[in-house]
Amino acid sequence: MTEYKIALVGFGGVNxxxxxxxxxxxxxxxxxxxxxxxxxxxxxxxxxxxxAEEGLDAKQLVALPIEKGALAQMSGGTAEALNxxxxxxxxxxxxxxxxxxxxxxxxPATTFCRWALESGIHVVTTNKGPIALHGAELKDLARRxxxxxxxxxxxxxxxxxxxxxxxxxxxxxxxxxEGILNGTSNYVLTRMKDGLAFNDAVAQAQQLGYAExxxxxxxxxxxxxxxxxxxxNELLNARLSVSDVACSGISRISPEDIAQASANGASxxxxxxxxxxxxxxxxxSVEARLLPxxxxxxxxxxxxxxxxFKTTLLGAVTVSGPGAGRIETAFAxxxxxxxxxxxxxx
Ligand SMILES: NC(=O)c1ccc[n+]([C@@H]2O[C@H](COP(=O)([O-])OP(=O)(O)OC[C@H]3O[C@@H](n4cnc5c(N)ncnc54)[C@H](O)[C@@H]3O)[C@@H](O)[C@H]2O)c1
Ligand SMILES: N[C@@H](CCO)C(=O)O
Numbered sequence: 533m534t535e536y537k538i539a540l541v542g543f544g545g546v547n548x549x550x551x552x553x554x555x556x557x558x559x560x561x562x563x564x565x566x567x568x569x570x571x572x573x574x575x576x577x578x579x580x581x582x583x584a585e586e587g588l589d590a591k592q593l594v595a596l597p598i599e600k601g602a603l604a605q606m607s608g609g610t611a612e613a614l615n616x617x618x619x620x621x622x623x624x625x626x627x628x629x630x631x632x633x634x635x636x637x638x639x640p641a642t643t644f645c646r647w648a649l650e651s652g653i654h655v656v657t658t659n660k661g662p663i664a665l666h667g668a669e670l671k672d673l674a675r676r677x678x679x680x681x682x683x684x685x686x687x688x689x690x691x692x693x694x695x696x697x698x699x700x701x702x703x704x705x706x707x708x709x710e711g712i713l714n715g716t717s718n719y720v721l722t723r724m725k726d727g728l729a730f731n732d733a734v735a736q737a738q739q740l741g742y743a744e745x746x747x748x749x750x751x752x753x754x755x756x757x758x759x760x761x762x763x764x765n766e767l768l769n770a771r772l773s774v775s776d777v778a779c780s781g782i783s784r785i786s787p788e789d790i791a792q793a794s795a796n797g798a799s800x801x802x803x804x805x806x807x808x809x810x811x812x813x814x815x816x817s818v819e820a821r822l823l824p825x826x827x828x829x830x831x832x833x834x835x836x837x838x839x840x841f842k843t844t845l846l847g848a849v850t851v852s853g854p855g856a857g858r859i860e861t862a863f864a865x866x867x868x869x870x871x872x873x874x875x876x877x878x
Pocket of ligand 2: 714717857
């Protein structure tokens with residue numbers, strides 16, 4: 533029976549969700565998926581770090597209090613985040629990288645991915661920064677080292693979209709896409725429709741684990757911009773940089789705008805899109821749009837996301853599902869591990 537040794541880099545909502553899945557389902561996976569997972573290391577800026585080659589108790593990790601240096605409370609743990617040592621020397625076959633997304637330069641997560649890949653260790657990540665800003669370099673490094681670099685959860689959380697489009701839609705000629713790609717902003721717009729104030733709706737999204745560490749990234753469109761770059765480069769073979777994508781958010785939409793839209797049978801939505809132009813170039817944008825309620829994306833509510841691919845052979849193909857959430861995103865990491873097991877399984 534294959535047992536993957538994994539090190540968790542960043543132990544916030546998403547990787548705690550993965551530990552929860554391991555605690556609850558590892559035995560079942562051995563039967564249904566043909567492998568198990570052993571957590572051999574954890575490192576987190578706030579909580580500290582720990583390594584245990586024999587494996588850590590996932591239940592104990594899930595129950596760890598969210599207190600500065602809390603990993604020092606576990607036998608062998610320390611209050612220091614020994615990121616490099618945990619990534620390179622914990623004996624892990626793979627790391628699950630889930631630290632903060634840095635939309636400016638993708639650091640330090642990009643360095644964490646490089647350390648692992650250079651050491652011949654697979655990487656699964658939900659972090660948009662390294663992929664949107666350094667994806668080509670990291671994919672090339674992974675190829676050269678013969679290891680996997682998987683990032684399904686970077687777009688639409690656990691809802692399959694990157695691998696689905698890459699594999700199941702291969703050959704249908706994707707010409708473009710438009711979608712609701714941020715759970716927090718869609719949740720905020722939905723709750724404002726119910727009468728909640730903007731700031732209160734953002735606070736709820738934070739409590740529910742949807743928002744970025746700095747929710748400005750959600751409501752000003754920066755998070756969607758990263759996702760548009762990832763999807764356009766992945767599916768349209770574009771070579772977009774973040775600066776190529778015009779971007780605005782939802783913070784200027786007032787309760788009055790929302791009420792007026794409702795009265796007129798329309799809804800405000802934050803839409804990320806990219807399209808191949810006749811000259812072959814790809815044009816992309818992120819903006820709030822007023823959609824008639826008959827539009828397929830107008831009825832997508834709460835933290836649900838949806839993306840509609842424009843294809844030559846099938847017309848529009850639309851995928852909808854959770855766009856954020858701790859367990860939902862942890863599932864994306866599991867789907868990456870399953871993909872690694874399929875391609876690199878021992
Ligand atoms: N929560 C979601 O719904 C969701 C969905 C898709 C993608 N993501 C992405 O997944 C990642 C993790 O999300 P989350 O909700 O768990 O965030 P989180 O804020 O709950 O956790 C991030 C953790 O990373 C740690 N960290 C930050 N910088 C670090 C560093 N330099 N070294 C070590 N640890 C560091 C923090 O202390 C924190 O515990 C983010 O990049 C986010 O954009 C989240
Ligand atoms: N903060 C992001 C997490 C998923 O990438 C969102 O709300 O969509």
